[in-house]
Amino acid sequence: MTKHKVxxxxxxxEIFVEDNTTLKDNFTEYGINFEFPCGGIGVCKRCKVNIMxxxxxxxALACQCKVKNDLIVEIPxxxxxxxxxxxxxxxxxxxxxxxxxxxxxLPYPTLKDNADDWSRLVGxxxxxxxxxxxxxxxxxxxxxxxxxxxxxxxxxxxxxxKGDTSHTLLGIAFDIGTTTIAGYLLNLKTGxxxxxxxxxxxxxxxxxxxxSRINYAKTxxxxxxxxxxIINEINKLIEKAVKxxxxxxxxxxxxxxxxxxxxxxxxxxxQPKYLVSTPYVPVVTEPLVIDANEIxxxxxxxxKIFVFPNIAGFVGGDTVAAALTAEIxxxxxxxxxxxxxxxxxxxxxxxxxxxxxxxxxxPAFEGVEISCGMRGATGAIDHISISNEFNYSVIGNSLPxxxxxxxxxxxxxxxxxxxxxxxxxxxxxxxxxxxxxxxxYKDRIIEVNGILSFLIEEKTASGQPIYISQKDVREVQLAKxxxxxxxxxxxxxxGAKAEDIxxxxxxxxxxxxxxEGSVCKIGLIPSVLEGKIRGIGNAAGVGAKLSLLSEKxxxxxxxxxxxxxxxxxxxxxxxxxxxxxxxxx
Amino acid sequence: xxxxxxNSIVGMEEENALKFAKEYLNDGGDPQKLLDVxxxxxxxxxxxxxxxxxxxxxxxLSGEIFKGIMDLTLxxxxxxxxxxxxxIVLGTVQDDIHDIGKNIFKAxxxxxxxxxIDIGVDVPxxxxxxxxxxxxxxxxxxxCLITAGINPMKRTVEALKEAGLTGAKIIIGGGRVDEExxxxxxxxxxxxxxxxxxxxCKELLGLGVEG
Numbered sequence: 001m002t003k004h005k006v007x008x009x010x011x012x013x014e015i016f017v018e019d020n021t022t023l024k025d026n027f028t029e030y031g032i033n034f035e036f037p038c039g040g041i042g043v044c045k046r047c048k049v050n051i052m053x054x055x056x057x058x059x060a061l062a063c064q065c066k067v068k069n070d071l072i073v074e075i076p077x078x079x080x081x082x083x084x085x086x087x088x089x090x091x092x093x094x095x096x097x098x099x100x101x102x103x104x105x106l107p108y109p110t111l112k113d114n115a116d117d118w119s120r121l122v123g124x125x126x127x128x129x130x131x132x133x134x135x136x137x138x139x140x141x142x143x144x145x146x147x148x149x150x151x152x153x154x155x156x157x158x159x160x161x162k163g164d165t166s167h168t169l170l171g172i173a174f175d176i177g178t179t180t181i182a183g184y185l186l187n188l189k190t191g192x193x194x195x196x197x198x199x200x201x202x203x204x205x206x207x208x209x210x211x212s213r214i215n216y217a218k219t220x221x222x223x224x225x226x227x228x229x230i231i232n233e234i235n236k237l238i239e240k241a242v243k244x245x246x247x248x249x250x251x252x253x254x255x256x257x258x259x260x261x262x263x264x265x266x267x268x269x270x271q272p273k274y275l276v277s278t279p280y281v282p283v284v285t286e287p288l289v290i291d292a293n294e295i296x297x298x299x300x301x302x303x304k305i306f307v308f309p310n311i312a313g314f315v316g317g318d319t320v321a322a323a324l325t326a327e328i329x330x331x332x333x334x335x336x337x338x339x340x341x342x343x344x345x346x347x348x349x350x351x352x353x354x355x356x357x358x359x360x361x362x363p364a365f366e367g368v369e370i371s372c373g374m375r376g377a378t379g380a381i382d383h384i385s386i387s388n389e390f391n392y393s394v395i396g397n398s399l400p401x402x403x404x405x406x407x408x409x410x411x412x413x414x415x416x417x418x419x420x421x422x423x424x425x426x427x428x429x430x431x432x433x434x435x436x437x438x439x440x441y442k443d444r445i446i447e448v449n450g451i452l453s454f455l456i457e458e459k460t461a462s463g464q465p466i467y468i469s470q471k472d473v474r475e476v477q478l479a480k481x482x483x484x485x486x487x488x489x490x491x492x493x494x495g496a497k498a499e500d501i502x503x504x505x506x507x508x509x510x511x512x513x514x515x516e517g518s519v520c521k522i523g524l525i526p527s528v529l530e531g532k533i534r535g536i537g538n539a540a541g542v543g544a545k546l547s548l549l550s551e552k553x554x555x556x557x558x559x560x561x562x563x564x565x566x567x568x569x570x571x572x573x574x575x576x577x578x579x580x581x582x583x584x585x
Numbered sequence: 586x587x588x589x590x591x592n593s594i595v596g597m598e599e600e601n602a603l604k605f606a607k608e609y610l611n612d613g614g615d616p617q618k619l620l621d622v623x624x625x626x627x628x629x630x631x632x633x634x635x636x637x638x639x640x641x642x643x644x645x646l647s648g649e650i651f652k653g654i655m656d657l658t659l660x661x662x663x664x665x666x667x668x669x670x671x672x673i674v675l676g677t678v679q680d681d682i683h684d685i686g687k688n689i690f691k692a693x694x695x696x697x698x699x700x701x702i703d704i705g706v707d708v709p710x711x712x713x714x715x716x717x718x719x720x721x722x723x724x725x726x727x728x729c730l731i732t733a734g735i736n737p738m739k740r741t742v743e744a745l746k747e748a749g750l751t752g753a754k755i756i757i758g759g760g761r762v763d764e765e766x767x768x769x770x771x772x773x774x775x776x777x778x779x780x781x782x783x784x785x786c787k788e789l790l791g792l793g794v795e796g
Binding site: 278 | 636638
């Protein structure tokens with residue numbers, strides 16, 4: 001095969017390229033930093049380079065220009081990059097969204113210049129035409145003096161709009177949790193976050209955890225129902241978000257979806273039932289790009305849905321998104337990422353090697369299946385401390401409505417310290433309490449429906465007392481035991497010890513409010529790691545946002561998903577004995 | 586002395602329980618009576634578990650204490666004197682390797698007077714069939730923790746039927762089983778904790794629940 005020498009100026013880089021390949025392909029392959037805003041389909045004309053020939057320089061589009069002989073190429077210096085911030089873990093990305101718009105003023109066709117409408121739009125070697133766009137193209141061009149805006153997503157022209165609409169370009173990133181769905185409406189033109197919306201996952205009425213959802217999906221019409229619930233709720237959230245900000249849902253052109261594998265399958269109406277029998281294989285792990293109207297998501301009819309890749313049956317796109325946010329693919333030192341939601345997913349490793357697993361921790365840390373539990377919203381008790389005084393704080397400083405995951409962890413840790421709960425997790429009866437501070441609170445030990453409980457507050461928003469019951473403490477023990485055992489098995493498989501871990505990144509709503517001391521006191525995370533733990537908020541949501549704003553980040557997530565190896569804990573001989581050890585405090 | 590033994594079992598004092606039991610037997614105590622005391626103590630532990638006062642580790646520990654005392658006592662009893670109320674073949678079904686639930690149930694079933702033949706974990710249906718042929722139990726107990734065990738339970742029930750082994754009642758147990766899974770698998774009863782499981786086993790055999 002003939003090779004040609006391409007010299008890139010002004011940096012004087014020489015590369016040797018195959019005959020008849022485009023400059024774009026070679027720039028990408030050789031890591032030459034050059035941008036193709038429209039993805040290299042010939043529309044935006046922003047990848048102009050100068051090619052030197054005998055007569056001097058000639059302009060060409062790097063995405064269209066095929067190399068047929070030795071060349072000298074001059075690429076212009078560009079300084080128009082700008083950075084945006086994503087909340088949660090602060091991180092810069094260059095704005096290069098998954099959907100893009102380009103306003104164009106095309107030359108009128110004449111008898112001399114009588115090229116067809118499509119080539120007028122994209123040039124001779126541009127992207128292949130799509131029927132949907134062609135069917136409305138001629139009138140759109142002619143009704144607006146050949147001024148149109150081209151919408152590009154997934155390297156195709158998804159729509160041509162009349163006039164200049166390039167100022168209106170929104171996207172929405174979704175993190176679909178088993179318990180909570182969160183959506184982030186972003187302005188893809190500026191990178192700004194416009195608003196956030198969230199709600200409980202309405203599928204909850206068919207069961208709190210993924211297993212009960214899957215069981216329901218197996219029943220007649222179960223899958224249809226669960227799929228409808230999630231699509232309907234997402235459409236409602238989209239409507240709510242755009243209304244708040246004075247936009248229309250048709251202004252949204254791209255959606256990213258990060259969810260665990262079960263949520264992913266249900267969102268796509270793919271039967272998830274094989275996830276619960278050995279060997280727990282998902283239907284698909286590859287990322288997907290689908291048309292919004294294919295699954296009835298109410299955004300622009302030209303909109304695309306970008307679905308995150310999965311890793312395994314119980315480690316899904318939400319973990320991939322969280323790992324992207326945490327940049328675990330760049331970690332030099334041993335990093336542990338814990339995403340605490342309804343399941344606890346763990347990723348351990350460095351840029352060299354990454355392992356993951358999923359623990360059936362249950363939703364206790366999200367405040368679900370706890371007597372007075374609630375998610376971390378206004379009215380939730382998020383912190384508790386017990387000393388000579390009993391103090392707690394409430395999100396939004398209102399009367400308390402319930403207790404959030406972080407409050408539950410604090411309370412259990414504090415009750416352990418003052419020995420109202422013993423190391424086996426038992427709430428002591430008032431007469432058994434020996435600790436001097438613990439004794440001050442013996443009147444708070446009450447019985448609720450015959451079960452020993454610790455009273456937190458009587459004066460509440462609902463008038464009903466807020467307490468933690470013995471059963472709740474048992475839920476916490478099961479949840480923390482599962483995660484702690486997962487950490488130990490993962491470390492052993494990796495060949496490392498807890499103290500080798502350089503940083504622990506705790507993702508999930510719970511991570512926002514966590515108290516490091518409490519997390520270690522209850523044994524969720526080994527206490528040698530106290531001081532190395534950082535809450536990174538809803539990292540899955542942030543990952544979905546980053547990807548929406550940057551195609552590079554989206555592609556990075558895909559690479560990352562393939563790099564993370566999976567360990568099946570339910571078949572691991574070490575898991576059960578370690579879990580039993582970790583149940584106690 | 587029997588009260589001290591009872592209290593140290595319920596109080597999870599493993600060393601004391603074994604020490605007192607040894608002393609009791611050395612002093613010529615009645616081994617049958619010792620077993621009865623242990624059974625009462627295990628009932629008490631089961632009740633405390635149901636109230637949330639005790640948890641998995643206590644169940645396991647009490648099971649170990651009970652086993653320790655049984656090992657001391659059984660050799661002193663003639664086979665004819667060891668009263669059993671029924672025989673159970675017990676295993677964790679294929680595709681599941683978890684045995685916490687199975688082991689706890691085993692301890693409580695033995696404490697209640699059942700003879701338990703434990704055939705291990707990840708047990709394929711043929712092995713259940715073989716064991717039932719060999720031991721002719723009153724009850725077959727199948728355990729699973731994870732949902733992957735649900736289909737194997739159904740297969741095992743079918744395999745027993747096909748082999749014509751319909752004499753034994755079938756009980757399934759585990760955190761994931763419920764009435765629906767019982768119906769699906771074709772079992773006779775289900776339980777998601779050991780105390781309930783043992784109670785149901787007695788009921789299945791038409792025995793009173795007071796003992």
